[in-house]
Amino acid sequence: MTGYSSKNDVATANGKQNGSGNQTVENGSKPTAFTPQGNHASSENNIQCSLTSDEFRAVNLMRQDMYPYEVIQEIADFIVKGSGIRPKIGIICGSGLGSLADIIQNPKVFEYEKIPNFPVSTVEGHAGRLVVGTLEGANVMAMQGRFHFYEGYPLAKCSMPVRVMKLCGVEYLFATNAAGGINPKYAVGDIMLMHDHVNMLGFAGNSPLQGPNDPRFGPRFPALVNSYNKDLINKAIEISKTMGIESSVHVGVYSCLGGPTYETIAELKALRMMGVDAVGMSTVHEVITARHCDMKVFAFSLITNKCSTEYSDKKDDEASHDEVMAVAKNRQKTCCELVSRLVAEIQKTA
Numbered sequence: 001m002t003g004y005s006s007k008n009d010v011a012t013a014n015g016k017q018n019g020s021g022n023q024t025v026e027n028g029s030k031p032t033a034f035t036p037q038g039n040h041a042s043s044e045n046n047i048q049c050s051l052t053s054d055e056f057r058a059v060n061l062m063r064q065d066m067y068p069y070e071v072i073q074e075i076a077d078f079i080v081k082g083s084g085i086r087p088k089i090g091i092i093c094g095s096g097l098g099s100l101a102d103i104i105q106n107p108k109v110f111e112y113e114k115i116p117n118f119p120v121s122t123v124e125g126h127a128g129r130l131v132v133g134t135l136e137g138a139n140v141m142a143m144q145g146r147f148h149f150y151e152g153y154p155l156a157k158c159s160m161p162v163r164v165m166k167l168c169g170v171e172y173l174f175a176t177n178a179a180g181g182i183n184p185k186y187a188v189g190d191i192m193l194m195h196d197h198v199n200m201l202g203f204a205g206n207s208p209l210q211g212p213n214d215p216r217f218g219p220r221f222p223a224l225v226n227s228y229n230k231d232l233i234n235k236a237i238e239i240s241k242t243m244g245i246e247s248s249v250h251v252g253v254y255s256c257l258g259g260p261t262y263e264t265i266a267e268l269k270a271l272r273m274m275g276v277d278a279v280g281m282s283t284v285h286e287v288i289t290a291r292h293c294d295m296k297v298f299a300f301s302l303i304t305n306k307c308s309t310e311y312s313d314k315k316d317d318e319a320s321h322d323e324v325m326a327v328a329k330n331r332q333k334t335c336c337e338l339v340s341r342l343v344a345e346i347q348k349t350a
C-alpha cells in the first residue's frame with residue numbers, strides 16, 4: 001500500500017510532550033503528579049499529568065458521578081419551592097431546539113450554575129437553563145441544554161437531571177435531539193419518532209446506572225423493551241397528520257455514540273447494518289434513567305444532516321455543528337408545535 005505513513009510522534013493537547021515523556025505546561029505552572037489511587041501528589045516519581053492543582057480539582061468535580069438520593073431530593077426541592085410548581089412533564093431540548101422551552105408560559109428560569117450541585121452546559125446551542133412553567137395547561141419543566149458524555153461528564157451525571165425531574169413529580173419525559181439520518185429515506189428536516197435505540201456506549205460497558213443501585217429510584221436490572229411509549233408515538237403520528245407533515249415524520253431506531261467526532265463511513269455502514277436509522281450523541285442514557293424510575297418516555301430526533309455511507313471528497317457531505325444548528329433553527333417552529341400538541345393531548349386525558 002502506498003500513500004499512507006504513520007509516525008511515532010506523541011503529542012499532548014498543548015503540543016508540548018516529547019518522545020521521552022517529559023512534559024511542560026503552557027502557563028508555566030508546575031505540573032501535578034497523581035497516583036493511580038487518585039490523590040494528587042507533587043512527587044516526581046509517579047505518573048505525570050500536566051494539570052495544575054486547580055485544574056485537577058475542576059476536572060475531579062466534573063467527573064463526580066455519585067449523586068445520592070438525598071442530594072437529588074435537595075435539588076428537586078429547590079426547584080419545586082423556587083417555582084411553586086410541581087411539573088408533570090419534563091422536556092429535554094436537543095441541540096438548537098432550545099425554543100421548546102421558550103413556549104412555556106409563566107416561566108420561572110433557573111440558570112444551571114445557580115442550582116446547587118448542578119453541572120454546567122458547555123456546548124453551543126445548549127443555553128444551560130431550567131425553565132419551569134405551564135404549557136397547554138400542563139405543569140412542565142424543560143432543560144434548555146443537556147449534558148453530553150463528550151463534555152467530560154460521566155453518564156450518570158449527564159442524566160442526573162432526569163432523576164431530579166422524577167423527584168419534582170415528573171411522570172412523562174420528552175427527550176429531543178439533533179441527529180444524523182442514516183436511513184436513506186430520511187431527508188434533512190425530517191422528524192424521527194424514536195421507537196427503540198442501540199446503546200453503543202452500553203456495548204462498550206458504560207451505563208448511567210453503573211455503580212450501587214438505589215432501589216428508591218428503581219430496580220438493579222431494569223428491562224428496556226417497550227421503553228418508548230407506544231400510545232405517545234401513535235398520538236404524535238396522529239398530530240403529524242393534522243399538521244400536514246406526516247410524510248416527513250418517521251418512526252425509527254436511534255443510536256448514541258460517545259462523540260464529539262461525527263462518524264466515519266465505515267461506522268455509518270456498521271450502524272446501518274445494525275438497523276440504526278439516526279445517530280447522535282445523547283438521549284439514550286436519559287431514556288435509560290427515566291425508564292429505571294418508571295417514567296413514560298417520548299423521544300424524537302430532528303434529522304439535521306444526512307449521513308451518506310458512500311465515500312466522497314466533497315466538503316458539503318461532512319457533518320458540521322453549524323449545519324446542525326441551522327437546520328434546528330429552521331425547524332424549531334414545527335418541533336414546538338408537535339411538542340405542545342402532544343402535551344395538550346396528555347393534559348386532555350389527565
Ligand SMILES: O=P(O)(O)O[C@@H]1C[C@H](O)[C@@H](CO)O1
Nearest residue numbers: 094095177178281282321324
Ligand atoms: O444534544 P443533541 O443530541 O441534540 O446534540 C447533537 C449531538 C451533539 O451534541 C451535537 C453535534 O452537532 O448535536
Ligand SMILES: Nc1nc2[nH]cnc2c(=O)[nH]1
Nearest residue numbers: 178179180279280281319
Ligand atoms: N453522532 C452524530 N451526532 C449528530 N448530531 C447531529 N448530527 C449528528 C451526526 O451526524 N452524528
